[in-house]
Amino acid sequence: xxxxxxxxxxxxxxxxxxxxxxxxxxxxxxxxxxxxxxxxxxxxxxxxxxxxxxxxxxxxxxxxxxxxxxxxxxxxxxxxxxxxxxxxxxxxxxxxxxxxxxxxxxxxxxxxxxxxxxxxxxxxxxxxxxxxxxxxxxxxxxxxxxxxxxxxxxxxxxxxxxxxxxxxxxxxxxxxxxxxxxxxxxxxxxxxxxxxxxxxxxxxxxxxxxxxxxxxxxxxxxxxxxxxxxxxxxxxxxxxxxxxxxxxxxxxxxxxxxxxxxxxxxxxxxxxxxxxxxxxxxxxxxxxxxxxxxxxxxxxxxxxxxxxxxxxxxx
Numbered sequence: 001x002x003x004x005x006x007x008x009x010x011x012x013x014x015x016x017x018x019x020x021x022x023x024x025x026x027x028x029x030x031x032x033x034x035x036x037x038x039x040x041x042x043x044x045x046x047x048x049x050x051x052x053x054x055x056x057x058x059x060x061x062x063x064x065x066x067x068x069x070x071x072x073x074x075x076x077x078x079x080x081x082x083x084x085x086x087x088x089x090x091x092x093x094x095x096x097x098x099x100x101x102x103x104x105x106x107x108x109x110x111x112x113x114x115x116x117x118x119x120x121x122x123x124x125x126x127x128x129x130x131x132x133x134x135x136x137x138x139x140x141x142x143x144x145x146x147x148x149x150x151x152x153x154x155x156x157x158x159x160x161x162x163x164x165x166x167x168x169x170x171x172x173x174x175x176x177x178x179x180x181x182x183x184x185x186x187x188x189x190x191x192x193x194x195x196x197x198x199x200x201x202x203x204x205x206x207x208x209x210x211x212x213x214x215x216x217x218x219x220x221x222x223x224x225x226x227x228x229x230x231x232x233x234x235x236x237x238x239x240x241x242x243x244x245x246x247x248x249x250x251x252x253x254x255x256x257x258x259x260x261x262x263x264x265x266x267x268x269x270x271x272x273x274x275x276x277x278x279x280x281x282x283x284x285x286x287x288x289x290x291x292x293x294x295x296x297x298x299x300x301x302x303x304x305x306x307x308x309x310x311x312x313x314x315x
Contacts, residue, residue, distance in 0.1 A: 027180075027187045031091050035070040035175040037061060043240070050086035055079040058290040062174045064108075064142065071174035074165050078287065083112070083165030085173065090122075090158045091180070093151075094190035098183035101151045105134070105161065105178050106144040111171035112137060113164045119147065121154035129153050142176055151182065217251045224256075246299040253306060261303075277303045 028034055032043045056079070057072040074083030105117050114135055121130030129152075136145040149157075159178065165171030180187040217223040229252070231245045252258035263270070269291065276282050277300055289297065 025192070027091070027094075027190065027192055030192045031089055033178045033180075033188075035177065037068055037070045045089070045091075046240075047087045047089050050088065053080075053084045053086060054291055055287070056082070056084040058286075059294075060172070062172070064174070064176070067176075069108075069174040069176055071172050072163070073170075073172040075170055076168070078290075082167045082169070083163065083171040083173065086160060086162040087175070088158070088160045089178075090156055091187075092156050092193050092195060093154060094182065094187065094193050096151070096182050096190070098151050098185075100183065101149045102146055102181040103134075103149055103157075103159070103178070104144050104146040104181075106142055106176040107138045107174060108140055108142045108176070109138040109163070109171065109173040110140055111166045111169045112173055113166055115161065115163045115173065117145070117147070118160040118162070119149055120158040121150060122156040122158060123153045124155045126156075138173065215251065215255075217248060217256055223248070223252065242293075242295045246295055250299065250302055253303070273300055276300060277307060280308055 029036075030044045032046060035047070036043070057074045060071045060073045062069045062071045072083065072085040074080075103117070103119055105115075107115065109115070114137055116133055116135045118133050119131070120128050123129050130150045132147055132149060134145050134147040136143070157180070161175070161178075163173040165173075182190065223229060231248065233241050233245070249258070249261060253261075265273075269288075272284070272288055273292075276284055292300070
């Protein structure tokens, strides 16, 4: 039996229904307000990166006393002419009666033209009732900027952090933390507010998963009886959902005789990554690596290991 797989990254795979894991105990961990890079940490609501700036920087780690900071770095030779990045987070605020709050952002950087933090207050009908921006230029030492915000009628807070570097100059921006005060009380002192349960139409079912579990395909009957499986995501860019989708795909390849994976991306990129998976000697350069997030990089490396050493005709 031919157990090897062609990997043509052209169209998106999706996912079976799943339920969220139990919420972390505080807002810092739930929404990653300290920009943690710990691999074993499960983040319920990760920061979303603007895909328009793919190729404008790479993810790196930077040491700061006893911490490791998440950073975006630009090097000469990248497709863009300077560092550009934008992270976005939407936070369901705790139940409160306060009228004002305070947002503080801490970071450091080098050759950064400006960092803008755009703050939107959103009511229970998802209407923007408050909007403000704070801007600063970080240097090589940690510094912070703060802004008072209105909390009247605000149920959710949407935050976008955008950084632009100096043109044709190597640069980095390192993210330290985002603090939110609700009145005189830090948001982390409140219990994490849960979203209401999703009401599904008749015929839809939840299938609970544990991120550390194995043989997930065996727990999903549809994976056993269908020849074509489409995996989709209800929360775009979620690391935990992407990890689940990659695990389901790898298990399908290794134990369910899956022969073809189709993944959405530009044709020229799909040919490069397809060759990487099939060619034992082919190596990706730094630019090609920078265009993949950590989950996708792990996924194609695992596919390459699976094919390693097999004759070309058998792949």
